[in-house]
Amino acid sequence: MIKTKTFPFGEHTPGMKETATFPVKVLPPPERVLLHLSQHKGAPAIATKKMDDDVLYGDLLAEASGHVSVPIHASISGKITGFGNFLHPMGSQSSAFLIRRDPSMPEPALETETDLGLTRRSEILQKIKDAGIVGMGGATFPTHVKLSPPEEFKIDTVIINGSECEPVLTADHRSMLEYPDELISGLKICVAVLKADRGIIAIEDNKQDAADLLTAKLEKQPSLQVQLLRTKYPQGSEKHLILACTGRRVKSGQLPASTGVVVINASTAIAISNAVIRSKPLTERIVTLAGSAVKNPGNYKVRIGTIISDFIEATGGLKEDITLRKVISGGPMMGFALPSLELPIQKGTAGILCWTDEELAIKEETHCIRCARCVRACPMGLDPTYLMKLLKAQQFEKAKAEKLLDCIECGACSYTCPAAIPLAQYFVMGKRTLMAQQKNKK
Amino acid sequence: MQIIIAVAVLSTIAFFAGILLSYASEKFQIETDEKTEEILKYLPGVNCGACGYPGCQGFAQALSSNEASPDSCTVISAKNLTKLKTFLGLETADNSKSQKRLGALIKCNGSDSEEHMKFTYEGIKDCQAAVLLQNGPWKCPHRCVGMGSCVAACPFGALSMGEKHIPVLDESKCVGCAACVPACPKNLIKMVDIDRRVHVLCNSTDTAKEVREHCKVGCIGCKLCEKVCPTGAITVTDNLAKIDYSKCTDCGLCAEKCPTKAIFVEPEQPNTESVKETQPTENKADKK
Numbered sequence: 001m002i003k004t005k006t007f008p009f010g011e012h013t014p015g016m017k018e019t020a021t022f023p024v025k026v027l028p029p030p031e032r033v034l035l036h037l038s039q040h041k042g043a044p045a046i047a048t049k050k051m052d053d054d055v056l057y058g059d060l061l062a063e064a065s066g067h068v069s070v071p072i073h074a075s076i077s078g079k080i081t082g083f084g085n086f087l088h089p090m091g092s093q094s095s096a097f098l099i100r101r102d103p104s105m106p107e108p109a110l111e112t113e114t115d116l117g118l119t120r121r122s123e124i125l126q127k128i129k130d131a132g133i134v135g136m137g138g139a140t141f142p143t144h145v146k147l148s149p150p151e152e153f154k155i156d157t158v159i160i161n162g163s164e165c166e167p168v169l170t171a172d173h174r175s176m177l178e179y180p181d182e183l184i185s186g187l188k189i190c191v192a193v194l195k196a197d198r199g200i201i202a203i204e205d206n207k208q209d210a211a212d213l214l215t216a217k218l219e220k221q222p223s224l225q226v227q228l229l230r231t232k233y234p235q236g237s238e239k240h241l242i243l244a245c246t247g248r249r250v251k252s253g254q255l256p257a258s259t260g261v262v263v264i265n266a267s268t269a270i271a272i273s274n275a276v277i278r279s280k281p282l283t284e285r286i287v288t289l290a291g292s293a294v295k296n297p298g299n300y301k302v303r304i305g306t307i308i309s310d311f312i313e314a315t316g317g318l319k320e321d322i323t324l325r326k327v328i329s330g331g332p333m334m335g336f337a338l339p340s341l342e343l344p345i346q347k348g349t350a351g352i353l354c355w356t357d358e359e360l361a362i363k364e365e366t367h368c369i370r371c372a373r374c375v376r377a378c379p380m381g382l383d384p385t386y387l388m389k390l391l392k393a394q395q396f397e398k399a400k401a402e403k404l405l406d407c408i409e410c411g412a413c414s415y416t417c418p419a420a421i422p423l424a425q426y427f428v429m430g431k432r433t434l435m436a437q438q439k440n441k442k
Numbered sequence: 443m444q445i446i447i448a449v450a451v452l453s454t455i456a457f458f459a460g461i462l463l464s465y466a467s468e469k470f471q472i473e474t475d476e477k478t479e480e481i482l483k484y485l486p487g488v489n490c491g492a493c494g495y496p497g498c499q500g501f502a503q504a505l506s507s508n509e510a511s512p513d514s515c516t517v518i519s520a521k522n523l524t525k526l527k528t529f530l531g532l533e534t535a536d537n538s539k540s541q542k543r544l545g546a547l548i549k550c551n552g553s554d555s556e557e558h559m560k561f562t563y564e565g566i567k568d569c570q571a572a573v574l575l576q577n578g579p580w581k582c583p584h585r586c587v588g589m590g591s592c593v594a595a596c597p598f599g600a601l602s603m604g605e606k607h608i609p610v611l612d613e614s615k616c617v618g619c620a621a622c623v624p625a626c627p628k629n630l631i632k633m634v635d636i637d638r639r640v641h642v643l644c645n646s647t648d649t650a651k652e653v654r655e656h657c658k659v660g661c662i663g664c665k666l667c668e669k670v671c672p673t674g675a676i677t678v679t680d681n682l683a684k685i686d687y688s689k690c691t692d693c694g695l696c697a698e699k700c701p702t703k704a705i706f707v708e709p710e711q712p713n714t715e716s717v718k719e720t721q722p723t724e725n726k727a728d729k730k
Contacts, residue, residue, distance in 0.1 A: 091576030
């Protein structure tokens, strides 16, 4: 029996992971895809194809425009029928390719096995960058940047984040169960690239089956191990994962790499393995579809760029007699609501939640009763109720002194608040205002 | 008997404490500048900060040491300004007419129909917060968010939320302190001469097609107003009409021609002439 580890504070959210037992279904290529040039943190990619060009599955559409940027690849074979500004899921208008599928065009088999053998570190990193891999848990930070941390940090541990602490989502859980070999080889690649001593696969104890499977596979490899974690939100946060697994704390304002640990999401590790060993660019991902408004919830392997309405239609559509109230991209805690279904699934979309009134509990904000449940829930050790009061009074500088910028926007405080105060929203607003002020000063 | 002792002891203590306190009040008296105190009486006392000094007290100190001019206060009533100038020994030129009175103008006409909304916003009632989600709930990226951050920012209660989810200005209450201007995330509020009646109520630089998709009442940059204006006060740049108030004669011809009614002639509000004694309805400045 392996001892489970965790971090102090946090919130016990209900799992609601009904789709955990649903095997991944591979959906056929969609009729159209919309691929934005900015699906990652950092500079948007620069288009290399133009209107009316014919593209094959896996072709490069746009190349990286710098170190913190990744290329974009075609996820279906067909013709570019649109290039211009399209609505981005984050709300802005930004440039994107619209590709219509041409059934007569072949889909090249991308999976060419290559022998790693004596491949150099820089070559592996280049391969990861060329495949357009970003953090697939939702943060969408370019993975090759994460795998080349500043020189002064000596990395000794790589953690694969398989905790998937967001309720409802099961995409990472299913990926770990169905692609364990890819996951392990992805971890090995990361360990080799970073010259680390050990690799840890961190899994919450509500995914015992995945943990058992991976433990059995890692039996003969002493440097790699599975670490069980207690099911608690936000266990999957980078900082809290490092704290739980190694006991090291990321200091305020510092990079997680400063502790000598690099954290890679489970789905990302599988994508790394596919990119390095099979030279396969990131063109598809596993998405959890859930919510009482959909007919067939489950985990689906979809092409990146699939329009959400097409995706839902391909899985069987929405229930007829029910009104869809809200669509969330990502998890229920940190995901964001979408204004329309005509938006694409992107590299960082781990889930699509179609909610009706049944799941939504929108309450009117009332007064703080100073119960301090938010203080107990905050994984960063902040005082959410005090910060909220400062922000309501527009006292941004004071809030900064109270470590507002340490907030990881996990939403545990809003979730637990009995007065239904949208605390996390205040903090997001305060952080953005502070960042804008700092920008203006420069 | 006991009660008499108690009263006697307490009275003695009270007597000596009284002597001590009266001595202390003489000895440790904080010197106040009488001039500053007198100036403070004429100032509106709303601490809006429009003069650039930290509140009315700071402004009064600056005035008494001749660092500032009374004209820096945009909030003060004409009557008090004359009194203040007389007190300070400054020339009281006939400034009742020559000085422009500024007022807030919300540059959005606000199409309010359902079809121009992207989604229903549920969250903090604050424009800044609403804009962070998908750039606000309206299709038009320039439209007033309508959560009333400017209404909350106004220390005089001059703004109120109107029917079209656009704030409405009570001209008799607005003093031109510009506290509402930074509250707007879309930069829609401009300070203009309050007596002006013709305004372009749109801030969208989008093309005509885009404006038509988002809104029924926005400026489409058709330039009809530019052609009809007899004094050449209107110019259209970046698909948006702009009025040069120094040339405008308030004739209203442009508003008649405007196909989307983005140019608007305000009806004359009664008693705008009589500037009220500036009294903050709710002294929010003090609460902070």
